[in-house]
Amino acid sequence: MKLMDRLHRLQQIDSRLDEIRSELQTLDRGEELSKKADELDQALKAQSEEVRNLRRQIKDAELELEDTANKINHFRQLLNSGRIRSGREVEKTEKELQELARRKDQLEDRLLAALERLESLEKKIEEEKKILEQSRRELENLRARAQERYQVLTEERVRLTSERQELVPTIDEEILSRYERLRARLGGLAVAHVEKGMCTGCRVALTSQTLRSLFNRDNLETCENCGRYLYLPPAPHNGEEP
Numbered sequence: 001m002k003l004m005d006r007l008h009r010l011q012q013i014d015s016r017l018d019e020i021r022s023e024l025q026t027l028d029r030g031e032e033l034s035k036k037a038d039e040l041d042q043a044l045k046a047q048s049e050e051v052r053n054l055r056r057q058i059k060d061a062e063l064e065l066e067d068t069a070n071k072i073n074h075f076r077q078l079l080n081s082g083r084i085r086s087g088r089e090v091e092k093t094e095k096e097l098q099e100l101a102r103r104k105d106q107l108e109d110r111l112l113a114a115l116e117r118l119e120s121l122e123k124k125i126e127e128e129k130k131i132l133e134q135s136r137r138e139l140e141n142l143r144a145r146a147q148e149r150y151q152v153l154t155e156e157r158v159r160l161t162s163e164r165q166e167l168v169p170t171i172d173e174e175i176l177s178r179y180e181r182l183r184a185r186l187g188g189l190a191v192a193h194v195e196k197g198m199c200t201g202c203r204v205a206l207t208s209q210t211l212r213s214l215f216n217r218d219n220l221e222t223c224e225n226c227g228r229y230l231y232l233p234p235a236p237h238n239g240e241e242p
Contacts, residue, residue: 002217003217006167011189014183040131043128065107199223201223
């Protein structure tokens with residue numbers, strides 16, 4: 001492999017390693033979806049606790065309502081029985097009946113509100129359980145795909161790193177040092193293709209002398225404008241110039 005081709009291959013490897021590094025850093029392992037699922041799970045737990053509290057309140061209200069209704073019946077029977085003869089006692093009993101009736105109305109209103117809230121909450125919980133179940137399935141699938149992709153990328157990284165380690169010693173240290181400086185300064189691209197007589201790194205036309213020199217693949221030329229090493233792809237079979 002000619003020096004130009006080796007340097008170009010090194011650039012291909014490094015560019016791909018950069019892409020792999022970037023993709024691994026941004027690989028979606030479901031963190032956001034997991035966070036949303038956890039938040040929904042916590043909300044469901046809080047709602048389930050509210051349901052338990054509502055059921056206790058409903059039970060207490062039903063018991064108190066039953067007790068109040070029994071008291072109302074007792075006082076009504078007492079009044080209707082004629083056993084209370086004193087006007088003061090009758091007035092007192094009637095006031096107690098009025099107070100019990102108001103209490104009964106309050107309990108019925110509270111019980112109705114609790115039952116309506118319970119029905120609404122139970123419906124909401126069922127809907128959110130379905131959403132949570134779907135989210136967890138999506139999360140499981142996403143994590144499986146991420147793990148599969150991670151495995152593919154890491155295997156490719158190992159292979160490319162090994163190839164790079166074999167390739168680097170075949171390149172002159174001075175050239176390699178300049179290559180690394182160019183990559184650091186020019187966004188990772190130290191070797192640019194030549195297309196239609198131009199450096200694709202900076203889109204500036206190359207001199208005729210530089211182009212002729214590149215046809216000898218043992219030569220290594222740089223762009224006079226951006227300083228990148230130049231790579232001339234193999235000549236097309238139809239005879240067209242690069």
